[in-house]
Amino acid sequence: MTPLHPETLAIHAGRQSDPATGAVVSPIYLSSTYERDPDGSYPQGYTYSRDNNPNRQALESCLAHLEGGSAAIAFASGVAATLAVFQTLRPGDHVILPQDVYRGTPALVKELLQPWDLTSTAVDLRDPTVLKAAIRPATRLVWVETPSNPLLHISDIAAIAEMAHGSGALVACDNTWATPMLQKPLDWGADLVIHSTTKYLGGHSDVVGGAVVVGSQHPELAQTLHRIQSVGGAVPSPFDCWLILRGIQTLPYRIRGHCENALQIARFLADHPAVATVHYPGLPQHPQFDLAQRQMKGSGGMISAQIKGGSAAAFGMLARLQLFTRATSLGGVESLIEHRASIEGPGSQTPADLVRISIGLEHPQDLMDDLAQALDKIELAQT
Numbered sequence: 001m002t003p004l005h006p007e008t009l010a011i012h013a014g015r016q017s018d019p020a021t022g023a024v025v026s027p028i029y030l031s032s033t034y035e036r037d038p039d040g041s042y043p044q045g046y047t048y049s050r051d052n053n054p055n056r057q058a059l060e061s062c063l064a065h066l067e068g069g070s071a072a073i074a075f076a077s078g079v080a081a082t083l084a085v086f087q088t089l090r091p092g093d094h095v096i097l098p099q100d101v102y103r104g105t106p107a108l109v110k111e112l113l114q115p116w117d118l119t120s121t122a123v124d125l126r127d128p129t130v131l132k133a134a135i136r137p138a139t140r141l142v143w144v145e146t147p148s149n150p151l152l153h154i155s156d157i158a159a160i161a162e163m164a165h166g167s168g169a170l171v172a173c174d175n176t177w178a179t180p181m182l183q184k185p186l187d188w189g190a191d192l193v194i195h196s197t198t199k200y201l202g203g204h205s206d207v208v209g210g211a212v213v214v215g216s217q218h219p220e221l222a223q224t225l226h227r228i229q230s231v232g233g234a235v236p237s238p239f240d241c242w243l244i245l246r247g248i249q250t251l252p253y254r255i256r257g258h259c260e261n262a263l264q265i266a267r268f269l270a271d272h273p274a275v276a277t278v279h280y281p282g283l284p285q286h287p288q289f290d291l292a293q294r295q296m297k298g299s300g301g302m303i304s305a306q307i308k309g310g311s312a313a314a315f316g317m318l319a320r321l322q323l324f325t326r327a328t329s330l331g332g333v334e335s336l337i338e339h340r341a342s343i344e345g346p347g348s349q350t351p352a353d354l355v356r357i358s359i360g361l362e363h364p365q366d367l368m369d370d371l372a373q374a375l376d377k378i379e380l381a382q383t
């Protein structure tokens, strides 16, 4: 059979009618424990819900199919998935992180893993020569996030993978922003894919979760991550898994809407006199536009914009918005906007005039009207 398309996989992968009742939509198996046969065996293969349960198994199977990996391991959050990847390393190992990256990733390395003797270097992964210089004999992992948060930098996964593998390091790619609908990191040579399923995969801002997908060349790594999941215990509940799997069914169509809306709004923002800079990989003026076009099937739903007049003007604009909700996070059907530096807190490298926008699935004209009324009131200094 020819391989199924993503739209079909999103609906069918990992799913079957409930064998006990014929229910077309899987029940949520809340049971924490599973009955043994008199001979001590577990006839259905389930023993205890932390080790595995039908809802988690269905979600993991679907995620593995969507990313083209051999296994997916679900966690209670995106950062728990990230932590699990670092827990496969040993004291003394060295990792390379991007300079522009989801804030929780370097926080986790510094706060939790540095005391366990994991060392790290942050580099600008847009430039492969910088990566080459940063690789040490102890480097075991290069962490990639593309598009990056919040500056929408694009990194060349294939070039990074070639360089990392040449030095004996693996590549893990946080694919939360692109989703497998727009980018398949394993196809570009990455070894692991990480998701915050809280975002586009869940898609409705009503569940927190994460996952690691493992490339088929690393069965032993998949086993290690399964052990970290069941022994470490940072597992998602069956209901969480059910919600994320439910969200994934519409992922391909939601992503189309997010991309379509975001491109229109990015163009609108780029033309607005109160906007200094727009960061969106779908605009030809983006420094890595060509790479983004090559590596991604669409430019995604995230935009960052730097507002003229700095932090005060940005806050003023946020206060006037009616349709956009002022909240962190992303990937839901509703549009969210935030002043990124203040949510990242002290030490943030994010420009003070930057707002990060998660473009939802409202009509783009309504969103542009709302942005226009909020931006039009910014007093521009006379030039």
Ligand SMILES: *Cc1c(COP(=O)(O)O)cnc(C)c1O
Pocket (backbone or CB within 6 Å): 077, 078, 079, 080, 102, 104, 145, 149, 174, 176, 177, 195, 196, 197, 198, 199, 208, 209, 210
């Ligand atoms: C949100 C996010 C995370 C962390 O995920 P949680 O589910 O909040 O733990 C990691 N990476 C990226 C790119 C994110 O946007």
